[in-house]
Amino acid sequence: MSNDVRERVLQATYDCVARWGLAKTTLEDAAREAGVSRATVYRYFPGGREELIGAVVSWEFARFFRRLYDEIHQADTLEEVMERGLVFAHNAMREHEVLQRILQTEPEILLPRLTVEANETHKLVAAFLSPYLVRHGMAPGSELDRAADFLARMALSYLGSPGRWDLNDPVQVAHLVRAELLAGIR
Numbered sequence: 001m002s003n004d005v006r007e008r009v010l011q012a013t014y015d016c017v018a019r020w021g022l023a024k025t026t027l028e029d030a031a032r033e034a035g036v037s038r039a040t041v042y043r044y045f046p047g048g049r050e051e052l053i054g055a056v057v058s059w060e061f062a063r064f065f066r067r068l069y070d071e072i073h074q075a076d077t078l079e080e081v082m083e084r085g086l087v088f089a090h091n092a093m094r095e096h097e098v099l100q101r102i103l104q105t106e107p108e109i110l111l112p113r114l115t116v117e118a119n120e121t122h123k124l125v126a127a128f129l130s131p132y133l134v135r136h137g138m139a140p141g142s143e144l145d146r147a148a149d150f151l152a153r154m155a156l157s158y159l160g161s162p163g164r165w166d167l168n169d170p171v172q173v174a175h176l177v178r179a180e181l182l183a184g185i186r
Contacts, residue, residue: 061121
C-alpha cells in the first residue's frame with residue numbers, strides 16, 4: 001500500500017471537513033474525494049470513520065508543528081522562540097479553514113478537545129518546547145519538564161483566550177512573553 005494513497009485520503013477528508021463540517025463528512029465522502037473505493041479507505045483505516053478522523057487530526061498536528069519549526073528554529077533567544085511561536089500559532093488558528101469551520105458549525109465537538117481534553121495537545125507543545133529550553137540555557141531534568149509544562153499551558157491558554165493581549169501586535173506579544181510567560185520559569 002502506498003503512502004501516496006494514504007496521504008490523498010487524509011487530504012480528501014480534510015477537504016471534506018472544510019467544506020461540510022465534521023459531523024456531515026462521511027467515509028464515503030472522503031473516498032469519493034480521494035478517488036478511491038470505500039474498501040481502500042478501510043484498508044488504510046480499518047477502524048472506519050473514527051480512525052480516519054483521528055488520523056486527519058494527527059496529520060494536521062504534524063503539518064502544524066513542521067510549519068512552526070520552520071518559523072522558529074533559527075531564533076536566537078528563548079524570547080524570540082516564544083514570540084515567533086505565539087504569533088505563528090495565533091495566525092495559523094485564525095486562518096485554519098477546518099478549525100474555523102468547526103468552531104462556527106460544531107463548537108460542541110471541538111471546544112472540549114481544546115479545553116478539558118487538551119492534555120495530548122499540551123504534551124505535544126511541551127515536548128516541542130523542551131529542546132528550545134535546553135538550547136537557550138535550561139539543563140535537562142525536572143526543572144526543564146516543569147518549565148516546558150508551564151510554557152505549554154500558558155501558551156495554549158493565551159492562544160485560546162488572549163484576554164487583554166493583542167496577539168496580532170508584536171510589541172504586545174513581546175511584553176506578554178517577557179512579563180508573564182518567561183517570568184514564570186526564571
